[in-house]
Amino acid sequence: MSGVIDDYVAALRRELDFDPALARRLASEVEDHLRDAAEADPAWPSPDAERRAVERFGLGREIAAQFAADAVDRQARRTWITLAVTVVVTFVAMRLRVIWLDDDVLALAPLIDRYAFIAALTVGVIAWFAFRQSLAALAICLGGLIASIAAGIVRADLFVDDAPIHVLLSAAGEIALIGVLSFHVIALGRRLKRTAGLRRPELQETGQ
Amino acid sequence: MLGMEAEMLKGHLDAIVLAALEAGPAHGYAIIETIKQRSVGTFDLPEGTVYPALHRLEQAGLLSSTWTTPPNGRRRRVYALTRAGSSALGERRKAWGRFSQAVDTALGGGRT
Numbered sequence: 001m002s003g004v005i006d007d008y009v010a011a012l013r014r015e016l017d018f019d020p021a022l023a024r025r026l027a028s029e030v031e032d033h034l035r036d037a038a039e040a041d042p043a044w045p046s047p048d049a050e051r052r053a054v055e056r057f058g059l060g061r062e063i064a065a066q067f068a069a070d071a072v073d074r075q076a077r078r079t080w081i082t083l084a085v086t087v088v089v090t091f092v093a094m095r096l097r098v099i100w101l102d103d104d105v106l107a108l109a110p111l112i113d114r115y116a117f118i119a120a121l122t123v124g125v126i127a128w129f130a131f132r133q134s135l136a137a138l139a140i141c142l143g144g145l146i147a148s149i150a151a152g153i154v155r156a157d158l159f160v161d162d163a164p165i166h167v168l169l170s171a172a173g174e175i176a177l178i179g180v181l182s183f184h185v186i187a188l189g190r191r192l193k194r195t196a197g198l199r200r201p202e203l204q205e206t207g208q
Numbered sequence: 209m210l211g212m213e214a215e216m217l218k219g220h221l222d223a224i225v226l227a228a229l230e231a232g233p234a235h236g237y238a239i240i241e242t243i244k245q246r247s248v249g250t251f252d253l254p255e256g257t258v259y260p261a262l263h264r265l266e267q268a269g270l271l272s273s274t275w276t277t278p279p280n281g282r283r284r285r286v287y288a289l290t291r292a293g294s295s296a297l298g299e300r301r302k303a304w305g306r307f308s309q310a311v312d313t314a315l316g317g318g319r320t
Contacts, residue, residue, distance in 0.1 A: 036237040058254025066260035
């Protein structure tokens with residue numbers, strides 16, 4: 001038969017499902033804590049002693065929400081660092097295309113390549129100062145970079161068999177980075193949603 | 209709802225946890241007991257609040273932790289201040305000293 005402490009630890013572990021490694025570690029640590037606290041209670045051993053230890057510890061959902069908020073901060077930092085690296089690499093690749101390729105400056109692809117990048121950079125700089133955890137700002141940045149990279153691929157005629165190898169390699173680097181950036185943006189979105197759900201249980205219950 | 213002291217404490221919890229570990233390594237339960245004793249019951253946060261702070265400080269490199277099993281005892285995760293943590297504690301003490309002095313002065317300015 002499970003006790004009050006066992007039930008509490010199992011519930012806390014479920015609340016921390018956004019980070020399985022943390023959930024495992026904390027479950028063990030919290031169980032130790034609660035058993036120490038219950039054993040220090042004059043009524044030990046009894047369910048009342050366990051219940052008082054759990055009450056003093058606080059609501060599992062609130063503790064999980066604090067961990068989730070910290071996880072959002074860390075994920076936001078990772079996402080912004082990846083974004084900064086992607087911007088630099090995209091810019092360098094764009095400049096290299098100007099050197100390597102002799103295409104018509106009035107053609108559409110070079111214009112998209114240039115202006116989508118400038119738009120992504122502008123939104124990124126504004127978002128950095130205004131709202132660092134804004135998914136909308138990051139999504140616009142990501143969209144601008146994807147447009148810039150796609151235009152670069154078209155511009156370099158990568159689908160033509162005789163595309164130079166260095167152009168192919170720089171485009172591959174850009175695509176790989178944009179993939180990593182997309183992964184981080186999606187992860188940040190999930191963590192923001194989970195944190196909001198922990199802070200407002202009704203959101204989770206209605207699946208919003 | 210948390211009281212005024214608890215809300216004020218939340219902004220300083222990291223520094224208080226660092227200070228509680230200054231005397232030597234300790235596990236979560238012992239850290240909370242130390243904080244309660246030092247504050248003579250003024251800081252009455254839910255005990256679980258300290259764990260996100262411990263995790264955050266460890267991620268920042270200000271604490272280290274290891275699992276230990278004392279003879280005839282329960283396996284516990286024990287936290288210790290790192291060198292960076294000791295420096296951070298010193299800096300936070302100085303910052304708090306300046307801040308509390310400024311608040312004291314500001315509040316004292318209203319006296320007649």
